[in-house]
Amino acid sequence: MSSADPSRPVRVLLVEDHDMVAEALQLALDRADGITVVGRARSRAEAVADVLAHAPDVVLLDRRLADGDALGIVAQLGAGGARVLVLTGDATPAIAVQVAKAGGAGLLLKSSQLGVLETAVRDVAAGGVVFDPDLLSDVFDRLTGRSTGGTALTARERETLDLLAEGATTEEIGRRLGVSRNTTRNHVQRVLEKLGARSKLEAVAVARREGLIG
Incomplete structure (x- = not known):
């Protein structure tokens, strides 16, 4: 209308x-x-x-x-x-x-x-x-498929994404990255937002589809 x-x-x-x-x-x-x-x-x-x-x-x-x-x-x-x-x-x-x-x-x-x-x-x-x-x-x-959203991720967010792809929990990610639980949650949330995902599983699926992870 x-x-x-x-x-x-x-x-x-x-x-x-x-x-x-x-x-x-x-x-x-x-x-x-x-x-x-x-x-x-x-x-x-x-x-x-x-x-x-x-x-x-x-x-x-x-x-x-x-x-x-x-x-x-x-x-x-x-x-x-x-x-x-x-x-x-x-x-x-x-x-x-x-x-x-x-x-x-x-x-x-x-x-x-x-x-x-x-x-x-x-x-x-x-x-x-x-x-x-x-x-x-x-x-x-x-x-148009000319690029992916991967360039928007920081180095720490890429590490977080890699760990999500491995199936790591929030606690495991924080421990392996050496950061607090709140900081880990912030990293995960930013990954989800930048990939336009509503869940960790969807973020991993989007990242695989766009070639950000294997």
Whole structure:
């Protein structure tokens, strides 16, 4: 339901479970010329229902919601014609590729200025695709098979990935790397995020598919 008619406002559905963030976004977008917020959802289930109820042109989707990773519903939200613009606090090429493969129209950092967000909403509503400039070339390369996401991993994260592939537990990884449990968890989480994986097993599968491990 792209906003092809320039005489009417772009209809935006906010999907954000943090009240202060949602209120700030709504205030900013409602003040912008040619944009109106038609609803707000706090969960994946609410988002799916509200897309049907409000028929938005653009869904502004927080990547992490209380009931799970929102990337899993991007295709569902866009099935009726709405364009999905994902907001994230930590963008990586792997996450951007996931958004693109799911049919999302863009990925924007939460730290982006409000003016950038307003422009992105208008561009997406008009049929454009908006990704952070620092990610765009990586997204293109990975979607066309010209490169993998392995270059995004640090040396310690590669060590962590190798140990995950061996089936090592978090405790074993920490012991073998000589780091604390919290540090180990951080390494594992960063590996998952950079590979766009939701679990250790999926991270290993992605890494094998992309030739990062044997």
